[in-house]
Amino acid sequence: AQTVTQSQPEMSVQEAETVTLSCTYDTSESDYYLFWYKQPPSRQMILVIRQEAYKQQNATENRFSVNFQKAAKSFSLKISDSQLGDAAMYFCAYGGLYNFNKFYFGSGTKLNVKP
Amino acid sequence: GAVVSQHPSRVICKSGTSVKIECRSLDFQATTMFWYRQFPKQSLMLMATSNEGSKATYEQGVEKDKFLINHASLTLSTLTVTSAHPEDSSFYICSASSQRGALQQETQYFGPGTRLLVL
Numbered sequence: 001a002q003t004v005t006q007s008q009p010e011m012s013v014q015e016a017e018t019v020t021l022s023c024t025y026d027t028s029e030s031d032y033y034l035f036w037y038k039q040p041p042s043r044q045m046i047l048v049i050r051q052e053a054y055k056q057q058n059a060t061e062n063r064f065s066v067n068f069q070k071a072a073k074s075f076s077l078k079i080s081d082s083q084l085g086d087a088a089m090y091f092c093a094y095g096g097l098y099n100f101n102k103f104y105f106g107s108g109t110k111l112n113v114k115p
Numbered sequence: 116g117a118v119v120s121q122h123p124s125r126v127i128c129k130s131g132t133s134v135k136i137e138c139r140s141l142d143f144q145a146t147t148m149f150w151y152r153q154f155p156k157q158s159l160m161l162m163a164t165s166n167e168g169s170k171a172t173y174e175q176g177v178e179k180d181k182f183l184i185n186h187a188s189l190t191l192s193t194l195t196v197t198s199a200h201p202e203d204s205s206f207y208i209c210s211a212s213s214q215r216g217a218l219q220q221e222t223q224y225f226g227p228g229t230r231l232l233v234l
Binding site: 033035037042043044045046047050091095097101102103105106107108 | 147149153157158159161164206208210212221222223224225228
């Protein structure tokens with residue numbers, strides 16, 4: 001079975017600075033998808049960024065970018081120019097191509113943004 | 116696009132009663148819907164996967180007779196907690212994905228969640 005590990009339970013960053021959240025995963029599949037979701041205090045899960053494993057190019061969405069290292073099974077999220085609204089729980093998720101796109105979630109990283 | 120709603124957002128019920136939670140995809144056809152449970156400060160735990168018109172697939176350890184899931188249409192799935200007890204109190208979240216249309220097929224779009232408190 002696939003497993004997803006987020007080794008940083010909590011992190012802090014100063015407003016306007018850059019922070020990187022780590023995620024590693026284990027799988028025997030060659031094709032899959034990886035996601036970062038944000039869960040603010042409202043508890044609504046919001047898609048931050050998505051990466052297809054077959055693409056070598058790292059995904060980017062405005063201030064959010066990933067460092068996808070397929071051989072190392074690593075998928076980190078970089079947040080640039082951090083804003084107070086970025087404060088939330090961040091979950092890394094693995095999605096396979098089978099089992100109707102069932103997700104495997106990491107345990108989450110709580111990000112604090114200091115003004 | 117890709118909006119998922121849940122109703123109710125919060126429910127309080129007495130022990131022994133049944134509670135139904137609705138999950139709707141508002142602007143797309145959800146061929147697959149997922150139900151999660153989340154305890155405070157923890158990750159999401161998948162309870163079951165449902166496909167339109169077929170029986171739900173439950174994760175190991177989830178009682179299918181207690182958590183009834185119906186996915187009767189491409190825009191609606193319901194989770195019924197039968198004979199609820201205080202230990203069923205939790206935050207329940209649904210998500211939906213689509214094999215049709217222009218949406219990213221592998222992406223799950225989440226509802227806002229339902230907080231259940233059983234007294």
